[in-house]
Amino acid sequence: YSFDHHNGLVINSSAGGSAAAQLTLPIVSRELGGKGSFTMAGDYFYYEGVGGKIYQAPVSNPSAGRFVYQLPPSGLGHGFALSSLQTDNGRAVLKYHTGGVTMGADHLIWLKEDGTAQEIDSGYSSLKIYDEYTLRVDHRFPPSTNNLQIKKNNETEYIKVGDPDYSFGLFISDNGTTRSAKTNDDLYLIGDEIYVLGYEGYYDNDHSAATTGIYRVNINTNETVRLCPEEAASFKIIDEMIYFTGQNQFLYQVPLSGGKAELL
Numbered sequence: 001y002s003f004d005h006h007n008g009l010v011i012n013s014s015a016g017g018s019a020a021a022q023l024t025l026p027i028v029s030r031e032l033g034g035k036g037s038f039t040m041a042g043d044y045f046y047y048e049g050v051g052g053k054i055y056q057a058p059v060s061n062p063s064a065g066r067f068v069y070q071l072p073p074s075g076l077g078h079g080f081a082l083s084s085l086q087t088d089n090g091r092a093v094l095k096y097h098t099g100g101v102t103m104g105a106d107h108l109i110w111l112k113e114d115g116t117a118q119e120i121d122s123g124y125s126s127l128k129i130y131d132e133y134t135l136r137v138d139h140r141f142p143p144s145t146n147n148l149q150i151k152k153n154n155e156t157e158y159i160k161v162g163d164p165d166y167s168f169g170l171f172i173s174d175n176g177t178t179r180s181a182k183t184n185d186d187l188y189l190i191g192d193e194i195y196v197l198g199y200e201g202y203y204d205n206d207h208s209a210a211t212t213g214i215y216r217v218n219i220n221t222n223e224t225v226r227l228c229p230e231e232a233a234s235f236k237i238i239d240e241m242i243y244f245t246g247q248n249q250f251l252y253q254v255p256l257s258g259g260k261a262e263l264l
Contacts (some may be wrong), residue, residue: 039085041092052080126185137169143181162217163224172199227258
């Protein structure tokens with residue numbers, strides 16, 4: 001595919017070495033540089049056009065784009081809120097920020113296939129939507145404990161899960177003198193178990209020995225289990241294996257059931 005300021009996104013597909021199709025989406029070129037956001041979910045493309053408008057276009061007929069959402073003004077006197085589009089478990093999700101860094105909020109909008117839109121979260125958080133449940137990690141500043149939440153998708157209120165003495169969804173490092181925290185969006189629900197980064201004892205006086213690790217949290221019992229002693233800064237789950245890195249960027253793997261981590 002290619003992108004330029006006149007044609008937007010151009011995707012070429014080929015079959016048997018010959019060009020089979022070409023499509024062009026009129027993705028906006030932003031005033032401050034760069035191209036607008038784009039994703040594909042189900043049978044539709046979603047993209048940002050001119051005027052802060054988000055469009056939906058069928059993959060089978062990309063020229064038949066329809067307007068589905070209007071971004072708010074940026075608040076800077078020109079342009080519109082900086083946005084991103086992503087596909088989360090088959091759903092098109094629009095994200096944008098309003099207000100200042102501390103007092104503002106991130107907005108997550110579910111762009112449905114029928115052309116309607118639904119706000120699914122507002123604030124500072126990580127969100128993961130599954131068929132039956134939605135997972136949420138509260139990332140408000142300053143970092144807090146007891147910040148892992150879940151709700152059934154036919155309900156409106158979240159409930160907190162996991163050990164309340166833990167901070168979840170953060171990579172927290174501590175050298176005994178200073179401590180820093182960085183948000184992390186790695187979040188999985190497999191059966192009745194959530195897999196997420198965790199840190200124990202954020203507000204304890206003696207926390208110099210604590211490290212961030214990968215935890216398994218049972219949504220029914222709140223049991224919170226660390227899967228291996230190695231420090232983890234981010235992770236991905238593929239099949240029955242967890243791949244993760246720490247501050248040193250070395251790559252490890254550990255079974256989904258936990259145990260001894262292997263340096264790759």
